[in-house]
Amino acid sequence: MKFVSEYRDGSAAERFSRLIREKVTRDWNIMEVCGGQTHTIVRYGIDRLLPDGLNLIHGPGCPVCVTPVELVDQAIAIAGTEGVTLCSFGDMLRVPGSEVDLLSVKAGGGDVRMVYSPMDAVTLAASDPGKQVVFFAVGFETTAPVTAAAVLQARSLGLRNFTLLVSHVLVPPAMEAILASPECNVDGFLAAGHVCAVMGYREYEPITERYGVPIVVTGFEPLDLLEGIHMCVAQLEKGTNRVENQYLRVVTRPGNISAMGLMEKVFQVTDRRWRGLGEIPSSGLELRPEYSEFDAGRRFSVDHMRVEESGRCLSGKVLRGVIKPDQCPAFGTECTPEHPLGAPMVSSEGACAAYYRYRPGGWKDD
Amino acid sequence: MTELNDMACPIPISDYPKVTMAHGGGGRLMNQLIDRMIIGTFSNSFLDRRHDGAVMELDGGTLAFATDSHVVTPLFFPGGDIGSLSVYGTVNDLAMCGARPLWLSAGLIIEEGFSMEDLWRVIRSMAEAAARAGVQIVTGDTKVVDRGKGDGIFINTSGVGIVPEGLSIHPSSLRDGDAVILSGDIGRHGMAIMAAREGIGLEIPVNSDLAPLSGMVSGLLREGLDIHCMRDLTRGGLASGLNEIADQAGLTVFIDEASIPVTEQVAGACELLGFDPLYVPNEGRFVTFLPQEHADRAVEILKNHDDGKGACRIGSVGPRTGSGVIMRSLIGSDRIVDMISGEQLPRIC
CATH class of the missing domain: 3.90.650.10 (PurM-like C-terminal domain)
Structure with missing residues (x-):
C-alpha cells in the first residue's frame, strides 16, 4: 500500500536503530505526545530497538483518555433523556463514567450511536426533526475543524434539534503543564503529526525556547517514529532546542489555514479540566456566544455537574508520563479492557490499552 | 430444577447487568459468557470440547452436528447475502470438524412488512449455496414477528455431516x-x-x-x-x-x-x-x-x-x-x- 508499507520496512528500521545507537552517549527521556504514536511504538516494539537508557515516555495525547469523568457523566445523563439521540466516536462509548458507560446506556434502551464524523450527526438531525441529536465532540485540534464545520452546516440548515457537548482540547498547553510540573523528567518531545497537520508548528517554537527542550513533529508509522527519535536524540546530544519537522509529507509550518479559520469562527479558547492533569488554563475550546444555541450542556442543564476522579485509577500519572501503564498496581488485575477503571485502558489510543493488548505481564523478551 | 434455580448468575450482575453488543463480538467478553454461563450450565462431554461443532461416535460412523444464527446488516452485501451466509456458516462449522456436510435445517424469523421479493432473493440464494456446498436443506421452521421486533430477517441453520474414520481434529x-x-x-x-x-x-x-x-x-x-x-x-x-x-x-x-x-x-x-x-x-x-x-x-x-x-x-x-x-x-x-x-x-x- 503506497505511503504506508514504505514506512514499515524492516531493514530501514534496523538502519535507524543503528544510527540512534551510534549517536546516544547518555540517558535521555523522550515523550511521544500522541496516543497513536504510543500504539505504534508498543505494537511494533520500537522501544525494543532503542539502546538502554533511551527511554520513551508516553504522553497525554489521547483525547478520549483526558476527557474528565464529569463530561462522560454529562453525556450519560443526556443519553438517558427521553427523545435524545447521542452520537459519538466509537472509542468514547466504552469509557467508564463514575457509574456506567455509554454502551450500558445503549443496552438499557438509550439511543446511543457511533458515528464516523460529526456531519453524520447533522444528517441524522436533519432527517429526524422529532429527535434531539447531540454530538459528543471529543478530540484535539485534529477533529475540531470538522466539528466546527458541522456547527456551520447545522446553522445553514436552520436545525433546532442539533447540539454539541464540546470536549475539544489543545495540545501545546498540556505540554507546557507537563514541563512546568516539578516531577517532569522529559528531555525532548515528539509532537503529534496529525495535530500539526491542522495547526502547523509555530506555536511550539516559544515552548522550545522557554523550557529548553527540542520538539520534533513526528508521524505515526514505525519509520516515522524511529526517524523522529533519531532527530530528537541528535538535538539532545548537540544541546540544541529547536522545532524540527519529521512529518514533511503532511505538515507545514503555517498549518491548514482554512481549517484553523473554521475553528476560529466557531470556537473560543477556555480553561479546561483534563482527566489526570487537572485544570489547565487556556487548554480547551468552547462554542463562541454567537453559537451558544448549539450548546448541549445548557440545553440539557448538565453543565453544573461536577464529579471527582476515582482514586484507584492512576491514569493521571500515566498521562503525565510519571509512570508506565504496567507500573500501576491495578494494571491487568483490577483494571482490564473488560472492567476498566479509567479511559486509557479502553481507548484505541490509550497507553494502558496498548500495554495490555500488545505486552501483557508474563511474556518478556527471550 | 431446585438446584438450577439456586445457582448464582455466573456473570456478576455488578459487572454487566445487561447484555451488551460486545457479548456477541467474538472476543473475550463473548468467550466469558459462553464459558461461564452456557458451557458451565449445559456442561457435557461434547459441548465441553468447545469445537465449532459437536462430534459424536455412533455405531457405524461418526456424526458432526453444528448450528449458526445469522443477523447481518445489511442483508445484501458485496459478495453475498444473509441466505448464502446462513448456509455456508453451518457448512463451514461442520467442515472444521473434518465432516462432510450433508443435511441442514433452516429456521427463518421474518419481520412483518419484510419485502416478499427480498425474501425470495434470500431463499434462492440459500438454494444456490446449498447446491454449491453439496448439502440439502431437509427441515425448517418459519415465524413472523411484529414490525419493529426483528431486523428484516434472522436465519438459524443447523446441520449434520459425517466424519471420516480415524480423524481427531481438535x-x-x-x-x-x-x-x-x-x-x-x-x-x-x-x-x-x-x-x-x-x-x-x-x-x-x-x-x-x-x-x-x-x-x-x-x-x-x-x-x-x-x-x-x-x-x-x-x-x-x-x-x-x-x-x-x-x-x-x-x-x-x-x-x-x-x-x-x-x-x-x-x-x-x-x-x-x-x-x-x-x-x-x-x-x-x-x-x-x-x-x-x-x-x-x-x-x-x-x-x-x-x-x-x-x-x-x-x-x-x-x-x-x-x-x-x-x-x-x-x-x-x-x-x-x-x-x-x-x-x-x-x-x-
Whole structure:
C-alpha cells in the first residue's frame, strides 16, 4: 500500500536503530505526545530497538483518555433523556463514567450511536426533526475543524434539534503543564503529526525556547517514529532546542489555514479540566456566544455537574508520563479492557490499552 | 430444577447487568459468557470440547452436528447475502470438524412488512449455496414477528455431516512444531460489511470472501494429510481464532506479520477506519494446523481451489510462552497478539 508499507520496512528500521545507537552517549527521556504514536511504538516494539537508557515516555495525547469523568457523566445523563439521540466516536462509548458507560446506556434502551464524523450527526438531525441529536465532540485540534464545520452546516440548515457537548482540547498547553510540573523528567518531545497537520508548528517554537527542550513533529508509522527519535536524540546530544519537522509529507509550518479559520469562527479558547492533569488554563475550546444555541450542556442543564476522579485509577500519572501503564498496581488485575477503571485502558489510543493488548505481564523478551 | 434455580448468575450482575453488543463480538467478553454461563450450565462431554461443532461416535460412523444464527446488516452485501451466509456458516462449522456436510435445517424469523421479493432473493440464494456446498436443506421452521421486533430477517441453520474414520481434529491434537496454514487473504468480509453498512465509498469495492470451505477440507483429507486442527476465522478474525486454539492446546502460535496476506483495498480501508485486519471477520477463510512435512502439500492443494488461491504458511506452533499468539512484526520485533476484548471500534482521529 503506497505511503504506508514504505514506512514499515524492516531493514530501514534496523538502519535507524543503528544510527540512534551510534549517536546516544547518555540517558535521555523522550515523550511521544500522541496516543497513536504510543500504539505504534508498543505494537511494533520500537522501544525494543532503542539502546538502554533511551527511554520513551508516553504522553497525554489521547483525547478520549483526558476527557474528565464529569463530561462522560454529562453525556450519560443526556443519553438517558427521553427523545435524545447521542452520537459519538466509537472509542468514547466504552469509557467508564463514575457509574456506567455509554454502551450500558445503549443496552438499557438509550439511543446511543457511533458515528464516523460529526456531519453524520447533522444528517441524522436533519432527517429526524422529532429527535434531539447531540454530538459528543471529543478530540484535539485534529477533529475540531470538522466539528466546527458541522456547527456551520447545522446553522445553514436552520436545525433546532442539533447540539454539541464540546470536549475539544489543545495540545501545546498540556505540554507546557507537563514541563512546568516539578516531577517532569522529559528531555525532548515528539509532537503529534496529525495535530500539526491542522495547526502547523509555530506555536511550539516559544515552548522550545522557554523550557529548553527540542520538539520534533513526528508521524505515526514505525519509520516515522524511529526517524523522529533519531532527530530528537541528535538535538539532545548537540544541546540544541529547536522545532524540527519529521512529518514533511503532511505538515507545514503555517498549518491548514482554512481549517484553523473554521475553528476560529466557531470556537473560543477556555480553561479546561483534563482527566489526570487537572485544570489547565487556556487548554480547551468552547462554542463562541454567537453559537451558544448549539450548546448541549445548557440545553440539557448538565453543565453544573461536577464529579471527582476515582482514586484507584492512576491514569493521571500515566498521562503525565510519571509512570508506565504496567507500573500501576491495578494494571491487568483490577483494571482490564473488560472492567476498566479509567479511559486509557479502553481507548484505541490509550497507553494502558496498548500495554495490555500488545505486552501483557508474563511474556518478556527471550 | 431446585438446584438450577439456586445457582448464582455466573456473570456478576455488578459487572454487566445487561447484555451488551460486545457479548456477541467474538472476543473475550463473548468467550466469558459462553464459558461461564452456557458451557458451565449445559456442561457435557461434547459441548465441553468447545469445537465449532459437536462430534459424536455412533455405531457405524461418526456424526458432526453444528448450528449458526445469522443477523447481518445489511442483508445484501458485496459478495453475498444473509441466505448464502446462513448456509455456508453451518457448512463451514461442520467442515472444521473434518465432516462432510450433508443435511441442514433452516429456521427463518421474518419481520412483518419484510419485502416478499427480498425474501425470495434470500431463499434462492440459500438454494444456490446449498447446491454449491453439496448439502440439502431437509427441515425448517418459519415465524413472523411484529414490525419493529426483528431486523428484516434472522436465519438459524443447523446441520449434520459425517466424519471420516480415524480423524481427531481438535485443539488438543496440536503439537509443538506444527505448521500453521492460512487459506487466503484476511479481512474482506468484515470490511465489505462495514463499507456497505456505513456508506463508505471505497474506490475499489471490497467483496466478502464468503465461501463454503468443505471442498478445500475434503481435498486436504483425501490426500491423507495428518490434520491436527482447523478453525474458520469468523467473528474476532484470525487473532481470536488462533488465540482460542492456542489457549485450548496449552501451546503458543508464532506467526509472521509479513506472511499474512491482506489485499490493498482491505489494508487501505482498515488504515482509514483504524481497524486491525487481524481482528476483522472473514466468512471464507480458515487456518489448518498440521506437521511441517505436510505443509507444502497442504498449501498446494488449497491453491487448486478457487477460494484457496491465496493459501500460505503463516507460522508454526511452539511451547507455551506466556501468551497464546506471538507475532514477528514487519520491522522485526515480536509482540503478542491478544484476543480482542469486546468489539473493534473505529478510532477517533
